[in-house]
Amino acid sequence: MPAATELVDRLNTCDEIEVSFHGKLGDTLLALATVRALSDWLALRTLSTTIRATGPYAHLISRSGLFTHTPPDARPGIGRRAVIGDREGIEASGAGAEVSLVCDPAAPPCWSSDDRAHPDLPARYYLALERRLGIRLPATTPFAPLLVSQRSRLVEELHTTGWLEGMTIAAITATSWPELKDYTPRRYIQIASHIADAYQTQVRLLVIGGDPGTGTHISTQTTRSGVEILYLDGIPAIDLADVFPHCRLVIGNDTGLTHLAALSRTPNGSGPPVVGLYARHSHSKWRTGLPHHHAVAAALSERMHQGDLCPVRDAITPDTDIHMDAFTPAALAQVCLDLLNGVR
The missing domain is CATH 3.40.50.2000 (Glycogen Phosphorylase B;)
Known part of the structure; x- marks a missing residue:
């Protein structure tokens, strides 16, 4: 699977990932598999990157264990930043970001491998980003992170x-x-x-x-x-x-x-x-x-x-x-x- 070179190159330069969801609760929860995919990719690349949540669901989705533990009064970094979220979240937080990843539930297709279909949205999100990153990621089904x-x-x-x-x-x-x-x-x-x-x-x-x-x-x-x-x-x-x-x-x-x-x-x-x-x-x-x-x-x-x-x-x-x-x-x-x- 060839990687989306521009996406990978920009993510490689980021020292902070901001997860910003401002839309519907259900869409947000099912899209957390995208954050998991990016977290798994960062671990494989041994990149020292902070992942933090902002927006109305920040405290709830932080229970997924996907985010870097930071002190409550910690300020955002001043380095290069990537934003991942829904369209509302990208509009709210995407200004000045090195790259933005939009989680649109209408976009990811149903994937299949080894005679098995993966139709649920968390699987679609995870496997879609895996393909764009061009590397086999470690997670297996089910891809949805628990809270x-x-x-x-x-x-x-x-x-x-x-x-x-x-x-x-x-x-x-x-x-x-x-x-x-x-x-x-x-x-x-x-x-x-x-x-x-x-x-x-x-x-x-x-x-x-x-x-x-x-x-x-x-x-x-x-x-x-x-x-x-x-x-x-x-x-x-x-x-x-x-x-x-x-x-x-x-x-x-x-x-x-x-x-x-x-x-x-x-x-x-x-x-x-x-x-x-x-x-x-x-x-x-x-x-x-x-x-x-x-x-x-x-x-x-x-x-x-x-x-x-x-x-x-x-x-x-x-x-x-x-x-x-x-x-x-x-x-x-x-x-x-x-x-x-x-x-x-």
């Missing part, structure tokens, strides 16, 4: 009040496209009721909502079926990254917090299975590639997977308007029960 959880005040409070004891399930309703991707609390409650009946036990359901614009809001509810519900709205992503690994199962729509749940693990690598619901976009591309990250896909999502298409980018009008209605709570409950029982 290590910590003991936080929110986790301590949930443990103290019993919300993380027994059968605790997290359900994600937060999304930037609610009319198409929100599975709704009502359906998640039905899933929890099916699981409670199957196990003959109490189920605690954490309903993770978005930010309503009024900050954090927490409330509780008890259903007739005995499911205890805790609504968590407007909780920062970094705090949810500490909560997810303590659940028995996480289920959510194809959105950034679901990807975050799949990437967030305890320091010993443990954590729950995560189920993503894919009604429109490719279930294979928009996933972390981690073995515990599963997908339930509608017919349109499967067609997007087969053709490596995007309904937005390729302006594909669906031939049906059912969206999340394609997934019945009873059928999803059975998927969840299989995962909880170790069947899948």
Whole structure:
């Protein structure tokens, strides 16, 4: 694989890599494999280069272990700098950089080698940069770096009040496209009721909502079926990254917090299975590639997977308007029960 000479030459002169993501959370998390590829390349070249994170997700993505440990009051270097990030991040931080690497989820193709396809976005990013750098990098699938959880005040409070004891399930309703991707609390409650009946036990359901614009809001509810519900709205992503690994199962729509749940693990690598619901976009591309990250896909999502298409980018009008209605709570409950029982 011939290297992109100009890119390699410029990176060789940089003593600092700035990672700057300012766009959507999900896009940011799946693009961290590009940072991993660059980190692996720097290690092979034995280059003394600082990698630091800036932007709104800096503290969260620093948990990936890809960044150089620097004192909190350390100032940016004055040498040559490369910037890697999404388009918003490059616009914010790219001025004066020696070279900029843009992570565009529409760009990297699906790669294959040794009769195996690598369709998930982290694999696409890693292998695409590997090709541009012109050298075989050491990482193997899965390419997505994990985010290590910590003991936080929110986790301590949930443990103290019993919300993380027994059968605790997290359900994600937060999304930037609610009319198409929100599975709704009502359906998640039905899933929890099916699981409670199957196990003959109490189920605690954490309903993770978005930010309503009024900050954090927490409330509780008890259903007739005995499911205890805790609504968590407007909780920062970094705090949810500490909560997810303590659940028995996480289920959510194809959105950034679901990807975050799949990437967030305890320091010993443990954590729950995560189920993503894919009604429109490719279930294979928009996933972390981690073995515990599963997908339930509608017919349109499967067609997007087969053709490596995007309904937005390729302006594909669906031939049906059912969206999340394609997934019945009873059928999803059975998927969840299989995962909880170790069947899948």
